Amino acid sequence: MTIVLGSDHAGHKFKIALSDYLQTHDIATKIVGSQSEDRFDYPIASDEVAHHLLHHPHDFGILICGSGIGVSIRANRYPHIRAALCTTPQLAQLAREHNHANVLCLGERIITIEQAKEIVNVFLNAKPDLGERHLHRVHLLGTELVD
Template structure:
């Protein structure tokens, strides 16, 4: 299951991602927000981060205006490896090398077409499992 969260700056892009997930029959849990009314992004980053770190959801997607604040907040949660991506190469590399479990994007930075490609790559790229990458991840977790 995919955990979704956004603030008002990411609401419209989250709706596009929900349509993509539904079209591809992927289960998700929407932690909000649920409108374009101004809210504080840390609340949603924490909800999604804890859902992923706690095992309720396998991966997460977070969106705020730039993706910066929401990714910083999520990364404060032990077990979360949130990666801010605005291109396809980074989305693939962060899954292959970092085993990132949360994708962060900026709703005011990335258009819907590119964002959906990034989501597709992030969700469908497995961790490489290479020893050097696993070793580096364990150093992050220490």
């Protein structure tokens, strides 16, 4: 399993810090998106993470921008991507258990790096609930929208 981390310029510091943190726990990471704190558009980072996951569905993504909102909106446009903006460990756990989220979105301007690490730990260690009601709802998330 690889964790692919993407960010715009506003999330670059967290991306590097979280990649280093995960690697110290023997978790493979891949960095995409911004290469520095110079301007970088968050939709491109989301696209890069989503494309990776479409070809490697057992991996996870972490997307970071200033608020976490923009990256989550863009990532959720892709089929089979369930991106969740989480600001607490409880939200991260519920996103994985109930919604089978495969992308964690964070806002560098909203939480601290220590909070981010805790949220990442919970997200990666939580297991999807495979009960009928959650499987049905996750299936509905992937169905075509009708007018």
